[in-house]
Amino acid sequence: MRVLLVQAYLGRVERYGCVFPLGLCYIATALAARGHQVRLLDMNLYDTPYAKLETVVRECTPNVVGISLRNIDTTDRLDPFYYYSTLRSIIASVKATDPHVRLMIGGAGFSMFARVIMQRHPELDYGVFLEGEETTPDLLEHLDSPEMVKGIYFRRDGAVHFTGHRPFPDVHALPAPRRNFAEVAKYREPRSMGVQAKRGCSLRCAYCSYPFLNGTTIRIRSPKAVVDEIEHLHTVFNLDEVIFVDNIFNIPEAHAKAICREIIARDLKVRWSAWFDVGTLSEDLVRLASQSGCYRICVSPDGASDASLRALGKDFNETAIQRVIGIARMFPEIEFRFSLFCSPPGQNLSGVIKTVKLFVKTHILLRNGRCLVSWVRLLPNTVMYDTAIAEGVIRDTIDLLPPEEHGIGNLFYSCSRTGFYATPLFIGIAMVCSVGKRLMTLVRALRTCSNCVRRRTP
Numbered sequence: 001m002r003v004l005l006v007q008a009y010l011g012r013v014e015r016y017g018c019v020f021p022l023g024l025c026y027i028a029t030a031l032a033a034r035g036h037q038v039r040l041l042d043m044n045l046y047d048t049p050y051a052k053l054e055t056v057v058r059e060c061t062p063n064v065v066g067i068s069l070r071n072i073d074t075t076d077r078l079d080p081f082y083y084y085s086t087l088r089s090i091i092a093s094v095k096a097t098d099p100h101v102r103l104m105i106g107g108a109g110f111s112m113f114a115r116v117i118m119q120r121h122p123e124l125d126y127g128v129f130l131e132g133e134e135t136t137p138d139l140l141e142h143l144d145s146p147e148m149v150k151g152i153y154f155r156r157d158g159a160v161h162f163t164g165h166r167p168f169p170d171v172h173a174l175p176a177p178r179r180n181f182a183e184v185a186k187y188r189e190p191r192s193m194g195v196q197a198k199r200g201c202s203l204r205c206a207y208c209s210y211p212f213l214n215g216t217t218i219r220i221r222s223p224k225a226v227v228d229e230i231e232h233l234h235t236v237f238n239l240d241e242v243i244f245v246d247n248i249f250n251i252p253e254a255h256a257k258a259i260c261r262e263i264i265a266r267d268l269k270v271r272w273s274a275w276f277d278v279g280t281l282s283e284d285l286v287r288l289a290s291q292s293g294c295y296r297i298c299v300s301p302d303g304a305s306d307a308s309l310r311a312l313g314k315d316f317n318e319t320a321i322q323r324v325i326g327i328a329r330m331f332p333e334i335e336f337r338f339s340l341f342c343s344p345p346g347q348n349l350s351g352v353i354k355t356v357k358l359f360v361k362t363h364i365l366l367r368n369g370r371c372l373v374s375w376v377r378l379l380p381n382t383v384m385y386d387t388a389i390a391e392g393v394i395r396d397t398i399d400l401l402p403p404e405e406h407g408i409g410n411l412f413y414s415c416s417r418t419g420f421y422a423t424p425l426f427i428g429i430a431m432v433c434s435v436g437k438r439l440m441t442l443v444r445a446l447r448t449c450s451n452c453v454r455r456r457t458p
Contacts, residue, residue, distance in 0.1 A: 001140055002037045004062040005181075006053065006094075008069050008107070009043035011086045018044045020187040022194045022245060023107065024068050025177035030133040033175065036140065040181040043090070050093045057097040064102045064140065065094050066128075069109040069117070072401065075377035077412045082405035084109065091123045102143060106132050108213050112380060113401045118153045118160045120403075127153030129162070130213060131199070134169050171199050171219045176229045184237050193233055194245040195272075197226045197259060201247035203277065205302070206313035206345070206383035207376045207413070210247045218251065223258040227266060234270055241271045249274035253285055260288040271295045279316030283327050290331050299324060300339040303346070304354040311346030313383060321358065328366055338362045338371040343414040345387055376413040388413050 005028055007021045021042050028038045039060050043049035057065065067090060074081045094101060106128035110117055118127050126146060128135050135151040146154040151166030179193075187193060198220040201210045233239045250256045263270065273296035281299065289297070301321045303309045309317060328336040340355055347355075363371035378385050380400055388394045393413055402408060 001064065002060055002062045003031055003039070003064050003066065003140070004056065004060055005038065005040045005066045006068065006090065007040075007042040007044065008067055008083070008090055009049045009086045010071065010081075010083045012081065013044075018042065018187055019070075020179075020184075020194050021068065021070075021182055022177060022196065023070065025179055025181050026133050026174065027066070027068075027106075027136050028181040029175055029178045030137050031140070032178070034137045034140070036137075038181065042182060045183065045186050050089065053090065053093050054097045057094055057101070061098070062101060064104060064143070066136070067091070067103070067105045068107040069105060070107045072109045072112065073377070073408050075374070077375040077377075077409070080405070080408050082408055084401065085405055087117075087121065091121055095123055102126070104128060104136075104139065106136070108209075111213060112209055114153055115160060115162070116401055118155065122155070122158075125155060129153060130166070131168055133174055135166055168199070168215050168217075168219065171196075171221050172225075176225065176232070179233070179237065184239075193237075193239050193242045195226065195229055195233075195242045196245050197221055197223075197249065198246050198255065202251060203248065203315065204313045204383075206311065206387065207302075207379070209379045209382060212381040214247065220252075220255050223255065223262045226259055227262040227268070230263070230270060230272075231266060231268060234268060240269060244272060244274035246274065248277045250276045250280055250282075250285055253280060253282065257285055257288055260285070260292040260294075263292040264288070268293070273298065275300070278324055279314070279320050281324055281327065283330065286327055286331055286334070290334055294334055296335045296337060297328075298337040298339070301358075302339060302341050303344045303351070304340065304358040305347065305351035307346040307348070308341075308344045308351050309346075311387075312341075312344055318354070325362065325366060325369075328369060332368050334368060336362070336366065336369050338369065340371060340373050342373050342375050344376065345384070345391075345413070345415055347415045378411050378413055384413055 005024045007024055021040065024040055028040050031038045039056065041053065041056050043053055046052040067087070069084070069087060071083045073083055091103065094103065102125045103123055104126035105117065105124050110127060111130050114127050114129050118124055126139060128139065129151045135149060138149045139146060139152055142148045146152045147161070147163055150163050152163045154161055154163070198218055200215045200218040201208070202216055202218055204211070230242055233242060271293045273294065275298045278299050278301050286297065301309070301314070303312050303314065304318070304321070306317050328334070340359060359371050359373060362369040376384055378388055378394065378400060389396045394410070398410065399407065400411060
């Protein structure tokens with residue numbers, strides 16, 4: 001069967017570049033293993049994405065077109081942009097080119113709003129719910145009887161039906177994704193290539209959809225298989241930088257250490273970055289990470305006070321954050337990125353002050369640090385959604401997937417006690433600190449140059 005897999009167009013060119021369609025490559029690899037002819041198109045690589053889509057549909061005459069809706073919006077209150085708004089145009093372009101082709105949809109963005117999206121877009125024949133490496137090939141073998149396949153939304157007699165949940169696949173048994181389905185060379189800059197070492201997250205962050213999307217049981221790939229994949233990218237595609245796309249890289253820590261040691265043992269000259277858990281980050285792991293090429297560690301304490309940390313579902317306290325800052329000072333060769341929420345639950349005036357202090361400490365005073373401030377984007381199947389309703393921040397009738405872009409501005413959590421002054425305060429502080437960070441970098445560079453001149457002066 002001929003299958004065209006499409007990475008949905010975001011609607012604009014993002015400043016960080018195009019994200020490699022790792023999920024679609026996993027799906028494409030699984031389909032090819034079952035004998036299907038697969039082509040992959042990332043619409044975001046082209047200046048005229050809809051024209052390119054129509055051209056490719058005409059060229060490969062697919063039996064099925066699969067659309068990956070990975071992201072719904074930017075989840076950024078200061079830069080709200082609705083990626084979901086392009087879906088209707090993508091469907092229209094495919095159907096205008098081939099009215100008889102069957103349409104299926106999947107991806108994290110779809111799975112969070114699966115039934116709603118299926119109901120809003122009657123042109124969609126099938127929806128692949130959650131991870132699709134096993135579901136999608138099974139669906140293609142039962143297109144006329146989708147009720148035989150678990151994990152599928154399908155349409156019959158004008159109604160949307162769901163076949164029920166399917167167990168998550170064993171990632172250890174999945175083959176490494178074949179990258180050559182995508183145009184690898186176009187993803188080198190400025191975003192690095194994604195590699196997945198595990199799926200699932202055992203943490204219980206109140207705002208996060210990862211436990212829903214990937215489960216709470218951590219499913220790991222062998223360190224050898226992970227580093228084999230990195231080595232393949234390095235030798236075949238000449239890539240010297242990767243990013244681990246795991247929800248959290250250092251849980252379990254033994255697995256993370258084993259990957260680092262495997263990279264070191266092979267003497268692979270690669271740079272990499274990942275997200276780490278604050279509560280379990282250790283000096284020993286950071287040392288191994290540095291030796292294996294880690295150049296950036298991202299952590300998301302999200303809150304700065306014990307009260308906010310508890311309300312956010314974190315399993316660590318303020319002391320753990322300070323410990324990570326101390327570790328960061330020990331490894332100046334690694335950039336440490338901290339993420340904070342401007343107005344999290346449980347915040348009071350003391351919490352606001354602590355958040356400001358933590359922002360300044362990590363963004364300005366920590367030489368190898370950077371801090372990003374954001375707001376919680378409320379999502380279904382999360383504790384924060386229930387909290388926002390209970391506190392009266394939103395009504396239980398609110399549409400978390402609004403039909404129009406202007407509606408997403410109402411979907412961010414702001415603590416009722418501090419939100420009215422914390423929001424403008426942090427916007428101002430972020431702007432001042434951004435300028436301050438650049439000035440301090442300039443001053444340090446001038447000092448370095450001055451010291452070099454002094455050393456050379458006889």
